[in-house]
Amino acid sequence: DAKTTQPPSMDCAEGRAANLPCNHSTISGNEYVYWYRQIHSQGPQYIIHGLKNNETNEMASLIITEDRKSSTLILPHATLRDTAVYYCIVRETFGSSNTGKLIFGQGTTLQVKP
Amino acid sequence: GAGVSQSPSNKVTEKGKDVELRCDPISGHTALYWYRQSLGQGLEFLIYFQGNSAPDKSGLPSDRFSAERTGGSVSTLTIQRTQQEDSAVYLCASRIGPLNTEAFFGQGTRLTVV
Numbered sequence: 001d002a003k004t005t006q007p008p009s010m011d012c013a014e015g016r017a018a019n020l021p022c023n024h025s026t027i028s029g030n031e032y033v034y035w036y037r038q039i040h041s042q043g044p045q046y047i048i049h050g051l052k053n054n055e056t057n058e059m060a061s062l063i064i065t066e067d068r069k070s071s072t073l074i075l076p077h078a079t080l081r082d083t084a085v086y087y088c089i090v091r092e093t094f095g096s097s098n099t100g101k102l103i104f105g106q107g108t109t110l111q112v113k114p
Numbered sequence: 115g116a117g118v119s120q121s122p123s124n125k126v127t128e129k130g131k132d133v134e135l136r137c138d139p140i141s142g143h144t145a146l147y148w149y150r151q152s153l154g155q156g157l158e159f160l161i162y163f164q165g166n167s168a169p170d171k172s173g174l175p176s177d178r179f180s181a182e183r184t185g186g187s188v189s190t191l192t193i194q195r196t197q198q199e200d201s202a203v204y205l206c207a208s209r210i211g212p213l214n215t216e217a218f219f220g221q222g223t224r225l226t227v228v
Binding site for chain 1 (some may be wrong): 120147149154156157159162170205208216217218219220221222
């Protein structure tokens with residue numbers, strides 16, 4: 001799996017947009033970008049994933065650069081309950097013996113402040 | 115239940131004893147993962163089962179660790195001759211297939227070796 005790089009921590013004011021960056025400069029053409037988050041003392045929770053187009057769901061938006069070497073997860077109106085560790089993962093979906101394997105990095109600890 | 119179930123939720127064991135941790139994945143999910151998370155650390159991949167394929171054991175830290183998945187459903191992670199450094203939260207996840215789907219995590223088993 002391609003290696004990802006995320007800042008170890010970020011702060012965000014409640015009600016403002018939280019923009020969490022992820023670098024994945026060695027990503028290959030068949031690798032998707034996934035985001036999960038882990039709220040304290042809970043198991044990780046899926047947020048969103050994408051290949052090359054920007055994606056949006058009820059939780060967040062995912063912006064992937066045209067060269068696919070980086071992406072940004074956007075929480076449009078952060079709340080205190082969004083305080084968590086956010087993990088960016090890239091993973092092959094086909095054509096690889098590693099298909100399906102999920103490798104988590106250290107993630108970004110997002111602290112939403114009132 | 116509808117989610118991934120892990121048991122026990124907490125386990126305290128003496129150094130040198132063997133322990134078994136259980137994971138009940140979501141019904142019909144062919145992929146199952148085990149991870150370990152030490153205090154304040156990220157998720158460490160341990161092992162991955164996909165259908166009837168040979169499991170990916172590349173993350174198991176030593177031969178004291180083993181896992182089985184019987185009948186393509188329930189999985190058991192066994193740690194033999196436990197050591198204090200094995201103390202961690204052990205997380206299980208399942209997904210419906212290997213490709214392009216989200217993984218659902220259980221709440222984990224907190225293992226404390228004294």
